[in-house]
Amino acid sequence: MTLVFALAAATIFGFGAYLVLTNDLVRVVAGMVLISQSAVLVVIASGLTRGAAPILPTGDERPSDALVQAMALTAIVIGLAVTALLLAIVARVRATLHSLEVRELARDEAEHTAEIEQSQEPQLEELDRDEAEDEQ
Amino acid sequence: MPQQTSPPARVATRDPLAWAVALVALGAFAGCIALWRTGGGTIDVSWARELDLRLHFSFDGIGALYGLLATGIGAAVFAYATAYVPLHLDHQARPARDRWRFWPWMALFMLSMVGLATAQDLILLFVLFDVTAVCSYFLIAFDRQERASRLAALMALLVTGGGAVAMLIGAVILYADHGTFSIPELASLLRTQDEAGGIATGTTVAIGLIAAAALIKSAQVPLHFWLPRAMAAPTPVSAYLHSAAMVAAGVLVIGRVFQLVEVAPVVQDGMLAIGLLSIAVGGALSLTRDGFKQVLAYSTISQYGYVVMLYGIGGRDGATAAAFYVVAHAIAKSALFLTAGTVTMAAGCRRLSTVGGLARELPVLAVASALAAATLSALPLTIGFFKDELFFRAAAEHSTLLGVVSVLAAGLTFAYTWRFWGGIFLGERRVGGAADDAAAAAKPLAPVPALLTAPIAVLAVLAVLGGIVVGPFAELASDAAGATLGHDVQLQLAYHLDARETWMAALAWLLGGLLLATPKAWGPAARALSRAGERFGPSHVYELSLSAVNRWSDRLHDVEVRDLRSRVAAVLLPGGILVALGFAATPTAGVFQIGSIDGTDLLVVALLALVAIAAGVVAFTHQHIAIVLALAVVGLGLATVYALLGAPDVALVAMLVETVVTLVFLAIVAYAPRGERPSRRELAGVASEPQRRHTHSRRWRDPLIGVVAGAAAFLVIWGALSRPTPAERVVDELVRLTPAAHGRDVVTVILADFRGLDTMVEVTVIGVAVFGVIALLRRGRTW
Numbered sequence: 001m002t003l004v005f006a007l008a009a010a011t012i013f014g015f016g017a018y019l020v021l022t023n024d025l026v027r028v029v030a031g032m033v034l035i036s037q038s039a040v041l042v043v044i045a046s047g048l049t050r051g052a053a054p055i056l057p058t059g060d061e062r063p064s065d066a067l068v069q070a071m072a073l074t075a076i077v078i079g080l081a082v083t084a085l086l087l088a089i090v091a092r093v094r095a096t097l098h099s100l101e102v103r104e105l106a107r108d109e110a111e112h113t114a115e116i117e118q119s120q121e122p123q124l125e126e127l128d129r130d131e132a133e134d135e136q
Numbered sequence: 137m138p139q140q141t142s143p144p145a146r147v148a149t150r151d152p153l154a155w156a157v158a159l160v161a162l163g164a165f166a167g168c169i170a171l172w173r174t175g176g177g178t179i180d181v182s183w184a185r186e187l188d189l190r191l192h193f194s195f196d197g198i199g200a201l202y203g204l205l206a207t208g209i210g211a212a213v214f215a216y217a218t219a220y221v222p223l224h225l226d227h228q229a230r231p232a233r234d235r236w237r238f239w240p241w242m243a244l245f246m247l248s249m250v251g252l253a254t255a256q257d258l259i260l261l262f263v264l265f266d267v268t269a270v271c272s273y274f275l276i277a278f279d280r281q282e283r284a285s286r287l288a289a290l291m292a293l294l295v296t297g298g299g300a301v302a303m304l305i306g307a308v309i310l311y312a313d314h315g316t317f318s319i320p321e322l323a324s325l326l327r328t329q330d331e332a333g334g335i336a337t338g339t340t341v342a343i344g345l346i347a348a349a350a351l352i353k354s355a356q357v358p359l360h361f362w363l364p365r366a367m368a369a370p371t372p373v374s375a376y377l378h379s380a381a382m383v384a385a386g387v388l389v390i391g392r393v394f395q396l397v398e399v400a401p402v403v404q405d406g407m408l409a410i411g412l413l414s415i416a417v418g419g420a421l422s423l424t425r426d427g428f429k430q431v432l433a434y435s436t437i438s439q440y441g442y443v444v445m446l447y448g449i450g451g452r453d454g455a456t457a458a459a460f461y462v463v464a465h466a467i468a469k470s471a472l473f474l475t476a477g478t479v480t481m482a483a484g485c486r487r488l489s490t491v492g493g494l495a496r497e498l499p500v501l502a503v504a505s506a507l508a509a510a511t512l513s514a515l516p517l518t519i520g521f522f523k524d525e526l527f528f529r530a531a532a533e534h535s536t537l538l539g540v541v542s543v544l545a546a547g548l549t550f551a552y553t554w555r556f557w558g559g560i561f562l563g564e565r566r567v568g569g570a571a572d573d574a575a576a577a578a579k580p581l582a583p584v585p586a587l588l589t590a591p592i593a594v595l596a597v598l599a600v601l602g603g604i605v606v607g608p609f610a611e612l613a614s615d616a617a618g619a620t621l622g623h624d625v626q627l628q629l630a631y632h633l634d635a636r637e638t639w640m641a642a643l644a645w646l647l648g649g650l651l652l653a654t655p656k657a658w659g660p661a662a663r664a665l666s667r668a669g670e671r672f673g674p675s676h677v678y679e680l681s682l683s684a685v686n687r688w689s690d691r692l693h694d695v696e697v698r699d700l701r702s703r704v705a706a707v708l709l710p711g712g713i714l715v716a717l718g719f720a721a722t723p724t725a726g727v728f729q730i731g732s733i734d735g736t737d738l739l740v741v742a743l744l745a746l747v748a749i750a751a752g753v754v755a756f757t758h759q760h761i762a763i764v765l766a767l768a769v770v771g772l773g774l775a776t777v778y779a780l781l782g783a784p785d786v787a788l789v790a791m792l793v794e795t796v797v798t799l800v801f802l803a804i805v806a807y808a809p810r811g812e813r814p815s816r817r818e819l820a821g822v823a824s825e826p827q828r829r830h831t832h833s834r835r836w837r838d839p840l841i842g843v844v845a846g847a848a849a850f851l852v853i854w855g856a857l858s859r860p861t862p863a864e865r866v867v868d869e870l871v872r873l874t875p876a877a878h879g880r881d882v883v884t885v886i887l888a889d890f891r892g893l894d895t896m897v898e899v900t901v902i903g904v905a906v907f908g909v910i911a912l913l914r915r916g917r918t919w
Contacts, residue, residue, distance in 0.1 A: 001742070002731035006854035008744035012770065014846020015755040018706050021838045026805060030754050030763050033797070037770055042853055044778055044786065049866070053784045054882040056874055064782030066882035067867045072778070072786045073887060074898055080793045081905035087804050088912040110694075 003047035012038040025093065025100040029086045036079035043072045154221065157239045158214035161246055165207035168250070175191070180256075193254040197615030201459055202253035202380075202388050204612070205466045209380035210246045212591040216474050217242070217372035219587035223481055224370050228279065238278055241636075242376070245271040249381045251386060256444060258307035258317040258346075262300060265353070265385060269296045272382050276369040288365040291678065292635045295362040296382075299352030303389075306345030310396075313339055323395035323622060330399040343400045346393055347407060348495065354386025354440040361675035363437060367429040371477025374429055378436045379470035387443045387462060391455070394620045398450060398891060407447025410539065417665075419548035423555065423651075423658070424666045428476035431556045432469070435512075438549065442527060449534045455620045456627050457526035459572050460613035464602070466524035471508035471595040472556065475501060478588040479560055482581045483567045488556070490576070497581055501589050502561045507596035509557040510907045511603075513550040513648065514641055519602025519609060521641070524631045528637040539906035543644050550648020558652070564762030606630075625635035708845065715852055722855070729858040734779050743780070747773040755842070760805040768798040785883040 012034050019031025047065030054066040094100055097108065144737030176195030181190045195203070221235055245358035248267040256262045269292070277289035313336065329335050346622055355363035363383065367374055377383060390397065390407070417913045425431045443465075446458035475622065478501055479494065480486045495502040507518065514524035524546055532539035569576025606629045614627035632638060651658065670676065695706075710748050733741065750769035757763055779787035824883050870890060871882055879885035887895050 001733055001737055002729050002735070002857045003854065004731070004741050004744060006850055006857055007854050010747055010846050011748040011848030012751045013849040014842045015751040017708065017845035018838055018842025019757055020708075021841060024758075025658075025758050027758075027763065033767055034751055034754060034770065037774055038849075040786075040790075041774060041777075042857075044781060044783060045853075045857055047781075051782050053782050054867075054871065055784075056871070056880040056882065063871070063882075065867050066870060066886060069783045069786050069883045070886040070891065072783070073789055073883065074894065076786070076789055076793055077898060078901060080797065081902050083797055084800065085905050085908050085912075087800055088909040091804050092912045092915075100751055 002045075003043065007106050009041045009045065010039045012041065024101050025090050025102060027061065028102070029083070029090060032086060033083055034078070036075070040072050040075050040079070043075060151218065151222065151235065153235060153239050154214070154218040157243045158211060158218055160243060161207050161211040161214050163247070164250065165204065165211050168203040168207050170201065171195045172204065172615070176200065183886050188311070189259050190257050190318065192252065192256040192260065192318060194256050195254050197459075197612075197617070197619035198388065198391050199250075199254035199619075201463065201612050201616040202384065203250045203464065205380040205384065206246050206249035206253065208537070209470050209595075210242075210376065210467055212595055213372050213380075214242065215378045215587060216375075216477070216591040217370075219585045220370065220372050220481070220690070223585075228281075229655045232754060237274065237280075238370075241271050241274045242373075245275065245376065245381050249385065252385055255392075256302075256319050257433065258310065258319060258393075260317075261319075261389060262304050262307060265303065265349070265389065266297065266300045268385050269293055272296075272366070272373075272377060274320060275373040275377070276366050278370050278373065279368065282368065285368040288362075288368040292362045292366045294682075295359055295385055295678070296880055299359070299588075302345040302352075303349035306342040306349070309338055309342035309345070313342070314814060319396070320392060322507060326396055326399045335399055336725060340400045340402060343393070343396050344403045344406070347390065347397055347403050350389040350393075351407070351410055351444065353389070354383050354444060355437050356386075356441060356444055357417045357437070358674040360414065360418065360437045361673065364430055364433040364912075365675075367427070367433050367475060371480070374433075375470045375477070377475035378473060379466040383436060383440060384466065387440060387447070387458065389491045390444065390447050391458065392615065394447060394450075394455065395622050397447070404448055404450055406448075407444050411443070411445025411448050412545075414444065416441075416495045416546070417669075419545065419552060420662045421666050421669065422552040423548075423655075424662045426489050428486050428488065428556070428560070429473070431488070432473055432476060435549070435552050435556075436469060438545075438552075439469065439512075442545065446527065446530055448539070449530050451530075452617070452621065452625055453526070453533055454531035456613055456617040456625055457523070457530045459620065459666075460526050460609065460627075461523045461614035463601065463613060464519045464599075465607055467513035467595050467599050468508045468520060468604070471592045471599070472505060472512065472553075472593045474588075474595075475505035475508070478584055478592070481588060482584045484582065485568045485792060488559035489570070490568050492563035493561070493562055494567075494581070495561035496565070498561075498584070498589075500593060501584075504589070504593045504596035506557060506561070507599055508592070510554045511599040513553045514546060514644070516631065517603045518598065518599050518607065521603055521631075522610075523633075524641055524644070525629070525637040528640040532636065532640070538642065543640050543647065546641065547647030547651060549644055550672075551651035554648070554652055571682035573874060597818040620778070625733035708841075712845065713849060716848065719852055719855065721858070727858050728854060740777055740780050743773050743777050747777070761802070764798060764801045764805055767801065768794060771797070783883075785881065790798050 014021055016031045016034030016038060019027050019034065022028060022031070047068040049062045049065050051063050054063040054069070090100065093105065097105060099108075166268050177201065178194040179191065180193075181191040183191045186635070193199075217238070221238055222232070225232060225234055245268060248264050248271060252261065252264040252268065255264055273289045273293040276292055277285050279285040307317060310322060314322055316322060316325070326339065328334055329339075352359045363378075366377065369377065369515045397407070415438050418434045418436070422431050422434035422438060425434060439461075443461050446454045446461065448454070476486070479491065479498075482498065483491050483494065485491055511518040511520035514520045527546070528539065528542055529541035535778040564577070565575060566576040567581060569579070610627045610629045617625040617627070747770050750766045750773065753766040754763050754770065757766065771790065775787050775790035775794060778784075778790060778810045855877055869881075870886060873890075874880065874885045877885045877889040879889070
């Protein structure tokens with residue numbers, strides 16, 4: 001089973017890693033979800049015992065490892081928070097910028113920043129001159 | 137330009153907030169006097185026992201001296217500010233509520249100075265030291281609409297804050313070596329060690345770091361440049377900052393840790409050198425400046441140079457003279473700063489080159505500030521006379537050379553002080569123009585509220601009183617010197633016409649007079665020094681390094697934000713390398729286990745295969761709906777796996793979370809299907825670039841990275857899972873303890889009880905995420 005768990009978790013992780021590198025924000029989010037699923041699977045698979053549910057009184061002599069289950073629960077909930085935030089960002093980006101293409105967004109931002117910097121430069125120079133006079 | 141005091145400003149002069157703060161200062165002043173006369177007191181409470189931190193305050197001589205300065209000068213400055221701040225806000229057409237950005241910070245400034253004066257613990261000292269820096273940041277940037285004010289505040293914060301970090305490092309080194317943060321304990325430990333054969337190098341470094349922090353705070357060369365810049369603050373702030381708070385905090389700390397400095401002669405000699413350098417540079421630059429406050433700012437650098445030099449000389453003479461000097465300087469300097477503020481309010485200009493001859497129109501101000509100037513330049517019948525007498529005595533006792541230098545320094549002080557006073561009050565009458573400007577000669581002054589003159593007069597009277605009845609001031613200084621040195625000191629002051637110090641003073645006045653009379657002789661040299669300082673000096677270094685940091689951050693921003701791919705790579709790649717290194721360092725031979733498959737495991741294997749296929753579908757489809765549905769298959773499949781592995785809690789939560797995420801994801805995707813809306817570029821008429829044909833290498837790069845990442849993850853996960861350590865079974869203990877926690881589900885008990893704190897933080901994370909989502913979806917409005 002060790003090998004099977006490792007194979008499954010690694011496959012999910014690999015697809016996730018591929019997805020976060022893609023150009024489409026929705027697929028990037030999907031990649032993040034896959035990576036966190038893979039992490040939860042690894043945590044559960046690292047339990048030292050597998051058996052009945054760890055609910056007292058356990059019929060089984062060695063119930064399933066409760067510790068990793070608690071950790072996995074935490075991981076799932078944090079994963080939910082991250083996914084929710086990512087999805088909200090995606091919705092917001094699409095609503096304001098009308099695009100989910102990473103490359104396009106990056107280009108737009110670069111142009112926008114350049115515009116702002118250009119419009120500020122003469123103003124800043126003037127301020128610097130004023131300041132030098134005040135120093136005297 | 138100041139105009140007639142407008143009605144709202146007059147109303148605001150009776151501002152209860154301002155008067156409350158001023159009255160608090162006055163009450164605190166009375167309290168400090170009472171405490172000083174009754175011998176003070178000590179508070180010593182353990183604060184964080186595990187870290188050996190104590191809230192240890194003791195109202196000793198140093199506490200009395202700086203406490204009285206902070207509250208007494210504070211009361212005078214605050215009274216002045218009750219009239220100044222409304223006028224200031226009125227001139228800048230700012231709302232009266234902006235005074236809330238002034239008074240609370242001033243009050244906190246005063247309190248933190250009193251706390252700093254009485255703190256006996258290095259960590260406490262550091263914390264209060266930083267509180268004064270934070271207060272000064274907000275006060276210097278009070279005119280926050282001005283870029284210069286904001287930059288000046290940032291500079292003061294960065295430079296003195298950097299110093300404070302040095303102090304913290306020094307404190308921690310001392311703690312590591314000697315096991316205590318308490319200054320009295322450290323002093324006795326170090327003295328014993330010094331007598332036994334000298335202190336360790338690390339200790340010297342630590343003491344040097346603490347002294348450096350204090351010197352930076354006292355604006356000593358070469359890190360003095362923040363102080364003249366800080367003149368962007370409103371005048372009451374400058375007056376307070378220079379005389380009784382902030383800059384005084386530096387020499388206060390030196391006085392407090394002086395017994396540590398004494399055992400490190402290198403540090404003490406360094407202080408002597410830096411003090412001398414600051415006297416020279418500050419004095420010379422002060423003679424070149426045109427702005428009132430700039431002249432005074434450089435004079436402050438020079439004056440605190442005296443104090444630092446005196447501590448560098450050390451011993452009974454040095455410590456007493458330093459303490460006395462601080463008092464005399466505080467009274468005189470605050471009065472001169474307030475004078476500068478009043479003249480600016482009346483005449484509407486702030487440069488020596490644009491005013492002159494105001495003595496006739498502002499007689500009270502002229503007399504009061506003349507007395508303050510006399511104090512600073514050490515004329516007899518003022519408290520200042522004694523400050524220089526003590527200074528000359530300490531210097532001459534140290535060496536003849538230092539005696540000569542001290543006369544030169546006092547001459548410099550005389551020159552820049554009277555240049556300031558004479559420039560405003562003497563000469564041809566003019567307001568807002570050059571000497572031969574007819575309009576400037578006739579331009580009237582704005583009326584000056586009485587409160588802009590009265591505090592200066594009070595301070596001047598105090599200075600003269602101190603010159604006649606010097607007893608209480610001498611006692612204050614000797615108490616402070618006693619606390620500094622750790623043993624009692626007696627100080628008797630009186631006028632002796634035949635004393636060596638009196639002759640030295642006379643020589644200094646003569647020298648100062650000569651300097652004043654011959655500006656053409658030294659002017660070019662002093663201005664060249666000033667220009668060289670601007671071009672190559674430390675402030676230039678500061679600006680260069682700040683802009684370099686700015687550039688680096690821009691570059692990082694470019695790399696990180698403008699290209700999501702490289703950001704992801706920036707996380708994945710180092711992460712992968714670290715894991716690979718860890719993997720390479722761990723022996724792997726013969727530990728990979730395949731594991732047995734029995735019972736329900738076959739079902740699990742089948743489910744995992746389904747999950748893996750679904751993950752592949754997520755990766756290779758471009759349809760958003762298909763991605764969401766395949767993700768749901770992955771999530772629900774894994775939930776079933778957890779159920780089969782005896783983890784019902786996880787399975788239930790995963791099921792719930794999957795359902796919610798799938799629905800939300802679907803909503804987001806359906807909210808605006810892909811490609812339906814034109815992008816910003818298309819709207820702007822710029823055609824979207826045609827879908828670029830990926831080159832061969834590019835098309836294969838991402839899947840290749842995915843395969844490499846998956847293969848590496850496989851090796852690491854397999855290696856980790858194959859290596860169980862059944863010896864230590866924490867979980868058995870947890871199962872045993874579960875009934876004691878009044879629960880039956882072990883997982884629930886772990887989450888809610890054994891690891892309850894963890895869960896609480898987790899809930900906080902969810903809460904923060906919820907706020908983030910709300911803010912994002914409601915365009916920044918949280919509710």
